[in-house]
Amino acid sequence: MKRWSPQTYLKAGRAAGIPEDVLQNAVKIAAQMQDGCPPIFSLKHLANLTGVPYPFLHRTIDRTYQTEAYTVFRLQKANAGHSPDRFRYICAPSPELLRVQRWINKYILSNLTSHHASYAYDERNGVLEAARVHCQATWLIKLDLTNFFESILEPQVFKLFRSIGYQPLVAFELSRLCTRIRVSGNPDARFWPGEHASTLPYKDFRIGHLPQGAATSPKIANLVMRSLDEKLYDFASRNELIYTRYADDLIFSSRQPFDRALASTHIQAINQELRDEGYWLNRAKTKVVTPGTRKVVLGLLVDGPAPRLTKAYKKYVTDHLYYLSHPEISAEAHAARKRFNSLQGLINHVSGKIAYGISIEPQWGAEQGQKLKQICGRLPVDYVVFP
Template identity: 35%
Template sequence: MDKLSNAWMVRGARSPTWGLARDSHHPPGAGYTEGRPPIDSPALYRSLGRRNGVTSSVIDEALEQMRRVRSQGLTPVLTLGHLAHQTGAPYLYLRRVVQRRQDPYTEFSRPKRERGKSRTIAAPAPVLMDVQRWLLTNVVSPIPAHGASYAYQQGRSAVQCAQLHLGASWLLKFDLHDFFHSVNERTVQSILRAVGYNSLVSFEMARVCTRVPGGITWPHIRSAYQAIPGYSAPVLGYLPQGAPASGALANLAARPMDEALSSVADRYRMTYTRYADDMTFSTLRSLDRSTLTRCVSEISAAVSDARFRLHRKKTRVVPPGARKIVLGLLVDGERLRLPRHTRRGLEDHVRGVAKFGIGAHVEHAGYSSLQGFVNHIDGLLAYGHGVDPAWSKPLAAQWEHLMNAAGLTAQERRLW
């Protein structure tokens, strides 16, 4: 075990210190002392570290870690205590989360685009939510995802993703089964290690971003941190769907798969995109049965090699002449269009709320929660606006009027 892994964070009288125990070899940043902000200047950092009795070798290692991480546009995090300092979260709270001593998530159902189907969302408690948002902004988002990935990234959208398949003759559509749950804490730790964070804090940040709910039996591989009380766990955590950093981390975990699938697409002169768990290949070339069989087999192998799984029932091969839909949008022309059933469905929901009231309509439509229904309609209207604003604008205005009348203003809904 290296000297970083043997480290212990010491608690001061009021909160964890951001210096070192005199007998510790973990460099949490000699310049992080109680009540003081981080010191960016290496000279000041070194001076304060020596004043606190930290050895030169430990200071050198901490400075090297910070240099490595900053060179990639990331914010240095040297220890769990340093993370607490950066985010304002209580150190002992983060320690309990890392030790898996509590499950600070609330589960609820959110409807899928398919009528009558829903997905389970796990929302972190407010303190953990804030920490995960900080990690997303300062640690995860600056790490580039693959160019074929379009979800969970600023400046990229489903509309942009679908546009790449306009006018194609053939579509091959695949869906990843349990996309988030396929990414465990060890994969997250490896991602963070690869960009320069030390092994222990990568492990701790991975624990902060993953979850072990009841009923999960993912096998646990012996941790390098068994000596730290509470850091051993019977099973591995995975990315919870609904947590701020999960989407971006899943994209990074899928990067090797995206690289392999892009190579497959190049060999068959296809365009490949992935939007979260939806993967699409398209081409103008003619494809015979044997070519299709080989292509699908190579795609399946690449997904399996990357430790993801295809949802076999959702695999679709769409030939020339058939209606082509990518991410809920028609792509069989020169511009994107909303399918007729999507338009009708939205219009029916708005009409139903106007006629019967939101509570009665939610119950009649079979949604499990009012909040889930409202979020669903808000999302579809925003989606429609990006494709056909002339159609969606008056419908969105009517919807906002109905929401205001029900006491559900846009400002209140943003706080959900």
């Protein structure tokens, strides 16, 4: 997409016979845009920019579709037992909706910056960098947010697009394209703060939420949570703590004198900040890690000067390499026993694990990679997905 120019716009508009007051109003609206985001004057303009048909966009926003634009998959969370929230719902957008969401990501959301304490969903090696911050901490407070994406509601997304400079109607339409309603239990317009949805030309006032699986959800979640990140970062600074957030994983660490009573006090204060912003702690995943115990952040050991892979992670990889290379064990049988659809699928899986290992411990990862390549030279596989 070419950079928007008011001079080019005025020239083309005058040549097309568009009234001068309409053109000048559009230029005035465009001047309000922040952070280099492109102006969008109407839903038809968005349809033209994205190449997605206007009728589809309007049906999605107005919720007059016969078949919604998401395919929903229900997956059981690991180690969730019989808890009420033991399932995770993944919402895969239709090709048309995915196209417009990717456009919003590329041309709008990519211009905006998340809080520096937020490490997920950006170009950094977020897991490694977030873990590195907590290396050699003596205490850890590990917290988890309940229903992370679903907790972020349509009015918050609307507010984000308004803050960029989009007019209320366009901001509302963008927020609808990035959110989804549940089958039941949706808040309605009574809970819409500030600029009221009922003043807009759409009749369905149910409030949607960010769906996990939408292309826009990760970046929007980080941007919406910036105010919370600022509050938690300030809290951490006042209390000589280090704070990071990786999606719904909140980590606070300390190298200062500490005890469980102080940790409990901090958790209560943090929980109040979360509730004030509309989020809830997953109590089952709240952990206080004390001196002398193993310290793991986002799956990495942080008890030394640099993050390291856990023994369990390394053993998982080396066990696969052992069975794949064993002269008396069929590689295909091993893949089937581990419930992979094919030997190639298992090779791809192990390759991905090794590639991640290289990003954390390059020497160990490179050694395992060479072993995998040698093994694959003797197996009936087409290729090795490996850097």
